[in-house]
Amino acid sequence: MSRDGLTTPRHCSAHRWQSLRAAVRRDIAILTYNRRVIALETLQETLAALGAPRYRATQVYQALTRELVTSFAAITTLPAELRRDLAAQLDPVLLDAVEVRVSPRGDTRKTLFRARDGEPVEAVLMVYRGRATVCVSTQVGCAVRCAFCASGAAGLRRDLSAEEMVDQVLHFARLLRDDDRRVTNVVFMGMGEPFLNYDETLRACRLLNDPAGIGLAARAISVSTAGVVPAIARYAAEPLQLNLAVSLHAATDELRDRLVPLNRQYPLTKLMAACAAYVAKTRRKLFFEWVVLPGVNDGDDQVAALGKLLRKPLYHLNLIAYNETGGEFASPTAGELAAFRAKIERTRIACTVRRSPGVEIDAACGQLALRRVSPGGAPAASAAGADQ
Numbered sequence: 001m002s003r004d005g006l007t008t009p010r011h012c013s014a015h016r017w018q019s020l021r022a023a024v025r026r027d028i029a030i031l032t033y034n035r036r037v038i039a040l041e042t043l044q045e046t047l048a049a050l051g052a053p054r055y056r057a058t059q060v061y062q063a064l065t066r067e068l069v070t071s072f073a074a075i076t077t078l079p080a081e082l083r084r085d086l087a088a089q090l091d092p093v094l095l096d097a098v099e100v101r102v103s104p105r106g107d108t109r110k111t112l113f114r115a116r117d118g119e120p121v122e123a124v125l126m127v128y129r130g131r132a133t134v135c136v137s138t139q140v141g142c143a144v145r146c147a148f149c150a151s152g153a154a155g156l157r158r159d160l161s162a163e164e165m166v167d168q169v170l171h172f173a174r175l176l177r178d179d180d181r182r183v184t185n186v187v188f189m190g191m192g193e194p195f196l197n198y199d200e201t202l203r204a205c206r207l208l209n210d211p212a213g214i215g216l217a218a219r220a221i222s223v224s225t226a227g228v229v230p231a232i233a234r235y236a237a238e239p240l241q242l243n244l245a246v247s248l249h250a251a252t253d254e255l256r257d258r259l260v261p262l263n264r265q266y267p268l269t270k271l272m273a274a275c276a277a278y279v280a281k282t283r284r285k286l287f288f289e290w291v292v293l294p295g296v297n298d299g300d301d302q303v304a305a306l307g308k309l310l311r312k313p314l315y316h317l318n319l320i321a322y323n324e325t326g327g328e329f330a331s332p333t334a335g336e337l338a339a340f341r342a343k344i345e346r347t348r349i350a351c352t353v354r355r356s357p358g359v360e361i362d363a364a365c366g367q368l369a370l371r372r373v374s375p376g377g378a379p380a381a382s383a384a385g386a387d388q
Contacts, residue, residue, distance in 0.1 A: 065213035094167045123168035133185040139192025151191040162203035189224040195231035229266040232274040236281045245287040251305030285314045294332045298340040307347035317351045
């Protein structure tokens with residue numbers, strides 16, 4: 001038996017066994033840093049093991065989530081020895097910013113982070129007059145592989161932990177604090193399919209909503225799905241009154257099979273039945289996202305099909321201008337977008353054109369991260385610093 005507790009199996013070459021051991025150690029490392037968390041329960045466990053009184057966990061938790069400290073050394077209400085012990089046990093920041101893009105108007109900031117295992121993670125801050133929204137990633141890459149999305153180009157690399165998701169929000173909360181502002185909304189619409197990492201995504205929502213910590217209103221949190229039907233029913237039963245957005249992008253199975261391959265598993269009849277059940281159970285407005293692809297999904301056939309699918313109470317369609325990622329699709333002109341919206345409104349569907357800030361800064365999902373992944377699939381090296 002080796003020092004890591006792994007015994008060489010019979011009929012396994014030494015080289016093969018070394019490779020297996022390395023893979024196991026890597027997986028154990030990932031599990032370990034995913035547990036190096038900013039959750040009250042873990043802080044309670046760690047501090048109890050260090051012999052500290054229970055109230056210390058609340059002090060640390062609130063310093064991290066409300067005071068937005070980035071090191072235990074900064075929590076001066078703790079004894080110096082306890083601060084040192086905590087730093088040896090836990091890591092209060094799980095993601096390091098390695099690249100920043102800021103739009104010319106300064107209202108959109110896209111940050112590429114590097115996780116503890118070197119994987120790239122993206123998040124975007126969008127600042128409006130009365131709101132500041134953070135778009136959060138839930139996975140490194142994506143298994144859904146929508147035809148127009150950069151996130152899925154490299155496939156799914158791994159899930160993010162809830163703490164890694166929350167860390168994206170806290171990063172921007174610190175930046176906003178310098179301007180005497182705060183995060184008002186969080187949308188889980190970045191890299192990855194949130195419902196294929198359901199448990200960690202919902203745990204992140206609970207951490208964000210926790211009144212003893214960050215305290216973001218549940219109605220200010222939205223989760224987007226490309227149509228994982230079983231998870232929609234599960235989401236409807238959640239006690240938190242979170243928002244749901246469904247990435248539709250096509251109103252016929254033929255086109256949606258091409259644009260959103262998940263549709264082959266959960267076709268529109270199943271998806272729309274799940275959506276109707278969600279609205280009936282929650283009585284909450286359901287948002288549908290539609291990335292406008294000129295000449296692809298803005299034709300009269302799609303408008304007619306949309307009229308049959310979405311002309312219902314509490315259904316709302318958001319149109320989003322496609323942000324080019326170098327593939328086969330083009331961005332719509334202002335005229336094309338306006339014409340498509342006019343045709344949809346004639347069907348009496350509630351419809352909004354969602355502003356797409358950040359076109360100039362590669363703000364489409366996965367664009368920066370994709371460039372950080374080498375052709376061989378390993379994260380590319382990156383120098384820290386802003387790239388505006």
